[in-house]
Amino acid sequence: MSSEHRADGVRAADTIWPLVLHEVCFTAGGKPLIDHVSWTCEASPCTMVLGANGAGKSLLLRLCHGLIPASGGSIRWNGLSVEAARRYQAMVFQRPVLLRRSARANISYALRVRGVPRRQRRLAVTTALEQAGLVDLATSPARVLSGGEQQRLALARAWALQPQVLLLDEPTASLDPAATQAVERLLESIQQTGARMIMTTHDLGQARRLADHVLFLHQGRLLEYGSAAEFFSAPRSKEAAAFLEGRLLWS
């Protein structure tokens, strides 16, 4: 894999795409929660992981980010292990995890961890806050911001790291429609900067608005992967069709 120097002096991989999962399993208490998933994901603006609650969406994201080890199979990012590839990624969780410090300090902390020099850090923090529309709240303690502002701050922190891929675990699940709209607008502007996203949601409206590729999971098994237009107009599996129609899915 070829490499180049980034602005922060880190020798960075050209690309960590494609993401290749081969026969990936994850079991807990003897129960398979991710069941022999094989998937090759090429870089695309927004790959949406869809499925009902308990389908394994968040788990799959965590496995790809290396937060939990797979019970079997392999996950490689353009040949890199999940641990090695993590520094080219950032993840945002359903409930934003913000440190007990100011909004500005939250972003600065993440950049310091990645070794960005102080001067560049200051500029990057300001740019990220501007991008998220949080400049006025820069000095406010992060944890007293509203839910929507907190999620935007978590996104700004993730984006400030200039990741090649942004992993988003239901980032709007606990937000009201207005806050959801603000977050989606931010996601679109992040997309325009070239970052690629893999996102989970069970909000079909959001999936239709943002996704260009869809991966559909059902009870830990990958049932479909393809273009969003194809998935929404003609799902291939009966489980996906039932999910799109809002019918309950049983084993």
Added chain:
Amino acid sequence: MDEFRAALVAALGLIANGDQDLMAIVSRSLLVSLSAVGLATLVGLPLGALVAVWRFPGRAFVRALLNALMGLPPVVVGLVLYLLLSRSGPLGGFGLLYTPTAMILAQWVLITPIIAALTRQTVADLYVEYAEQLHSLGVGPWHTLWTLLWDGRFSLLTAVLAGFGRASAEVGAVLIVGGNINHVTRVMTTTIALETSKGDLPLALGLGMILLLLTLLLNITAMAIQDVTKRLYG
């Protein structure tokens, strides 16, 4: 009742006039307890954080031990330290028995487990929330510990104050290893015990009032810190 009232008035007089003996005892008590708290904080905070975050064989036992040691009987600590520090003991050569250093050591032994156990609980709770995010950002193990200690700093202050509360109110251990020597190792609690047994109530009462006031101030400070930080930092 009249005797009590007279003692109370005399005690207030001692405090109001800044009685030299009383002030010397209060200063010595603070010096001993604050030194012990400082040392216990240096050991207890990182120890508690390590036990909270680091997975190692026997971790559950260490956790149980820390909790159990929170209730160490002071007289037993005093007795063990006495045996260690007495001339025939293994540490007798240092000549520490009946010195303020021995008292600091005794209080340090008593409060380190308190600070460590409370720190472990605070950091463990915080780590449940932070673990995935810190892992995702690529934060190393030592930086993780520091982040958790820093973000838990206000809750941890309460742990340190709890340690100080225990240290300043402790009598058994410092009496045994300090010897309650006038102008050398006499502190508030040992003086109260001595003066009460002698029937000299004003000094005992005066010191008792100062001790109570300190305890009250500590609790008010702890509550205020928690309230303010909850409001400011969520």
